Amino acid sequence: MADLQLGFLGLGRMGNPMLGHLLQAGYVVHAYDPSAPALEAACQRGARAAGSPAEVADAADIVLLSLPTPDVVERAVLGEGGIVHGKRARIVIDLSTTGPRMAMAIAAALAEKGRITLVDSPVSGGVAGAEKATLALMVSCPKGTYAEVQPVLQHLGKLFFVGEKPGLGQTLKLVNNLLSVAALAVSSEGMVMGVKAGLDPQTMIDVINVSSGRNSAIAEKFPRSILPRSFDYGFALGLSYKDVRLCVDEAEAMGIPMLVGSAVRQFLAMAHATFGPDSDFTNMVRLVENWAGVEVARR
Numbered sequence: 001m002a003d004l005q006l007g008f009l010g011l012g013r014m015g016n017p018m019l020g021h022l023l024q025a026g027y028v029v030h031a032y033d034p035s036a037p038a039l040e041a042a043c044q045r046g047a048r049a050a051g052s053p054a055e056v057a058d059a060a061d062i063v064l065l066s067l068p069t070p071d072v073v074e075r076a077v078l079g080e081g082g083i084v085h086g087k088r089a090r091i092v093i094d095l096s097t098t099g100p101r102m103a104m105a106i107a108a109a110l111a112e113k114g115r116i117t118l119v120d121s122p123v124s125g126g127v128a129g130a131e132k133a134t135l136a137l138m139v140s141c142p143k144g145t146y147a148e149v150q151p152v153l154q155h156l157g158k159l160f161f162v163g164e165k166p167g168l169g170q171t172l173k174l175v176n177n178l179l180s181v182a183a184l185a186v187s188s189e190g191m192v193m194g195v196k197a198g199l200d201p202q203t204m205i206d207v208i209n210v211s212s213g214r215n216s217a218i219a220e221k222f223p224r225s226i227l228p229r230s231f232d233y234g235f236a237l238g239l240s241y242k243d244v245r246l247c248v249d250e251a252e253a254m255g256i257p258m259l260v261g262s263a264v265r266q267f268l269a270m271a272h273a274t275f276g277p278d279s280d281f282t283n284m285v286r287l288v289e290n291w292a293g294v295e296v297a298r299r
Ligand code: NAD
Pocket: 009, 010, 011, 012, 013, 014, 015, 032, 033, 034, 035, 038, 053, 066, 067, 068, 069, 072, 076, 095, 096, 097, 098, 123, 124, 125, 126, 127, 234, 235, 236, 239
C-alpha cells in the first residue's frame, strides 16, 4: 500500500533495531517513547516523533509495539492517551512478551472500543536477531489480517503463523523463554561445578557443544557474555523474571504443575533480588559462582 503509515511504540533494545529495518524498507513511521533520547535517536534516523500513543494512532494505520511489561502495554493501548483513542489505526501488532491472558484481554477491548484488530506477535532471537532481522515471529491473528501485516513483518525476520486465537503466539513465546532461561540456570550450575573441579570452561563449552548437553546457553551466552565477563547479552533480568512468572502462572491457571519451571522462577527471583531488574540475565551465573567461590572466566 503506497500510503500505508506505520507507528512504533517502544524504542528500546529490541524496538530500536526493528524500527531501523522498517525505515530502511521505505515505510513512514510515527514513533513514540517516553525516553527523550530514544525518541530523538529514532527521529535522526527518519522516524516522525509523536507526543503520545494516541497521536501515533491518529497518524498510522498499523501500530507496532515493543514494550517492556504487560501493564505498560495495557496502559499504552487502552489507557488515557492510549492507542484506542487514535482516529486512524486499524491494526495493533504487539511484539512484546505479555502473556496469553493479556493478549486476549487487549484483543477483546480493542475490538470493542476501537474496532482495531490485535496481531499477537511476540519475537525470539534477542537483540542480535533484531539487529540482523533474523527474529522468529510467532504470529496469531485472523487470517485476513495476517495477509495485511505479512509484508510489514517480513522485514523483521521469519514469520510463523501459529493460529487465529489471540494469545497463541504468547503461549509459544513463554514456553520458548522458559526453556531458554532454564538452560541458562542449569548450565550455570554445571559450568561452575566443572570450573571448581579444575576444568577449563572453554574446553567444557567445546565438548558440550558437540555432545548431548548442548543448549543455547552453552552455545551462545557463555562464550559471548560470561567467559569474557561482559554480562552484556542484551536481555534484562527483570524481563526474564517477568516471562517465567507469566509462564508458571499461566500453567497454574490451566491446572498444569511446573516443577522445574517453579525452580527456575525462584532462581530468577534470587538473581533479581541480588543484581536488580536492569542487570543482564547472564548475571544468573554469578549467584552460583558466589556460593562456589570460583569464576567461569576465560583463562
Ligand atoms: P527495553 O526496556 O530495552 O525497551 C523498552 C522501551 O519501551 C524503552 O525504550 C522504554 O522507554 C519504552 N517505553 C516504556 N513505556 C512506554 C510507553 N508507554 N510508550 C512507548 N514506549 C514506552 O526492553 P526490550 O529488551 O527492548 O524488550 C521489549 C519487549 O520485547 C519486552 O516485552 C521483552 O520481553 C521482549 N523481548 C526482548 C528480547 C531481548 O532480548 N531484549 C527478546 C525477545 C523479546
